[in-house]
Amino acid sequence: MSEKKVILSPLPGVFYRKPSPDQPDYVQEGDMVKSGDIVGLIEVMKNFYEVKVEEDGVIDRFSVENETIVDVDQELVVLR
Amino acid sequence: MIKVIKAGLQTTVQDRGRIGFYEIGMPPSGAMDQYSYTVANLLVGNAPHAAALEITYLGPELEFGSDTRISLTGGYLPPKINGQAVPMWETLEVKAGDVLSFDFVKSGARVYLAVEGGIDVPVIMNSRSTYTLIGIGGFQGRPLAAGDIVHTADMKEKDVPVGSKIADTDIPVFSKSHEIRVIVGLCSYRLTDESKATFLHTEWTVTPEANRIGYRHRGERLQFVEREQPFGAGSNPSNVTDLGYPIGSIQVPDGVEPIVLLHDAVTGGGYATIATVISTDLNRMGQIKTNDKVRFVAVSLEEALQARRETQAKLSRIAASL
Numbered sequence: 001m002s003e004k005k006v007i008l009s010p011l012p013g014v015f016y017r018k019p020s021p022d023q024p025d026y027v028q029e030g031d032m033v034k035s036g037d038i039v040g041l042i043e044v045m046k047n048f049y050e051v052k053v054e055e056d057g058v059i060d061r062f063s064v065e066n067e068t069i070v071d072v073d074q075e076l077v078v079l080r
Numbered sequence: 081m082i083k084v085i086k087a088g089l090q091t092t093v094q095d096r097g098r099i100g101f102y103e104i105g106m107p108p109s110g111a112m113d114q115y116s117y118t119v120a121n122l123l124v125g126n127a128p129h130a131a132a133l134e135i136t137y138l139g140p141e142l143e144f145g146s147d148t149r150i151s152l153t154g155g156y157l158p159p160k161i162n163g164q165a166v167p168m169w170e171t172l173e174v175k176a177g178d179v180l181s182f183d184f185v186k187s188g189a190r191v192y193l194a195v196e197g198g199i200d201v202p203v204i205m206n207s208r209s210t211y212t213l214i215g216i217g218g219f220q221g222r223p224l225a226a227g228d229i230v231h232t233a234d235m236k237e238k239d240v241p242v243g244s245k246i247a248d249t250d251i252p253v254f255s256k257s258h259e260i261r262v263i264v265g266l267c268s269y270r271l272t273d274e275s276k277a278t279f280l281h282t283e284w285t286v287t288p289e290a291n292r293i294g295y296r297h298r299g300e301r302l303q304f305v306e307r308e309q310p311f312g313a314g315s316n317p318s319n320v321t322d323l324g325y326p327i328g329s330i331q332v333p334d335g336v337e338p339i340v341l342l343h344d345a346v347t348g349g350g351y352a353t354i355a356t357v358i359s360t361d362l363n364r365m366g367q368i369k370t371n372d373k374v375r376f377v378a379v380s381l382e383e384a385l386q387a388r389r390e391t392q393a394k395l396s397r398i399a400a401s402l
Binding site: 008010011012013014043044045046047049069071072073 | 089090136137138184185287288289290291292369370371
């Protein structure tokens with residue numbers, strides 16, 4: 001078992017799991033991801049910031065639901 | 081020159097603002113936190129109207145093309161030069177090839193980066209400020225993007241030694257809850273007495289819709305006095321016959337979610353403005369983040385003018401000390 005890693009929000013804003021409302025989620029729990037893969041968006045000030053994975057891993061779980069308002073340093077995704 | 085490696089979320093060129101065109105519908109733009117912007121220029125000996133970079137929420141990564149002095153003021157996004165932490169509110173030295181980057185925001189929302197000589201962009205209507213909504217001013221009318229090369233100007237007036245700093249007591253502290261002073265009016269008569277009180281007693285939460293144009297707040301619903309709408313006013317009770325919107329004025333479309341209009345906002349329209357943020361506290365408004373808490377505190381015009389005089393005196397004292 002490798003240790004779990006978390007992705008924290010660098011920004012306050014709204015968290016989205018998909019690139020647009022009519023498209024599928026970027027990733028699902030259990031998916032393998034590589035460094036640089038996008039797992040969600042944070043919208044603030046009408047800007048969209050791409051939340052990216054920094055190390056290869058597997059999505060363990062999302063800590064917040066789609067369209068949740070999140071704060072700086074709030075846990076978004078747990079990787080294993 | 082400065083090379084933009086990463087742009088950050090929204091990094092724009094700003095100065096004191098495009099003053100004098102409000103009556104033709106041109107908002108001033110300019111630094112949202114004029115206090116921090118002014119101190120940043122003072123710390124590198126620039127003319128007070130030299131342009132600086134306004135950095136919001138997420139810092140850029142910038143490479144300096146020559147030896148120069150810089151300063152960083154405003155909210156706390158821990159800055160690093162070549163990966164080493166450096167202080168804010170202090171005259172710093174950078175060498176050609178040095179890279180400035182930032183950690184995640186710790187407090188406040190906006191950092192000002194002043195560079196010796198100021199940022200060199202064309203002057204449009206007396207200002208170098210970026211007005212992104214219509215794409216004028218600043219760097220090609222837009223926020224900086226990766227790959228941009230920004231040049232510095234020749235607006236240095238004074239040699240400020242590396243390591244110069246201001247008194248700790250002159251450095252503003254930004255928490256996650258804020259008291260913002262307002263003058264009640266111009267159209268506060270449109271609110272019911274109960275809603276006037278609710279406006280001042282509610283702890284408002286700043287929504288993700290908070291930017292250089294305005295900040296929207298979630299909290300209680302406000303009620304307007306029932307009336308037959310006058311000629312020229314819209315049908316919603318939050319509408320009045322069009323008026324000029326003071327900078328910092330607060331409107332409440334349909335009674336939900338008060339919006340504080342800021343430096344890039346529309347200059348007039350048909351919503352009742354129920355209060356106006358005093359000029360001194362516009363600086364603090366610019367350091368408020370989405371999810372922060374805000375209470376509006378009513379003050380008199382005399383108190384607002386006194387606060388403005390105190391801020392100006394503080395800046396004069398800082399200027400004299402450097």
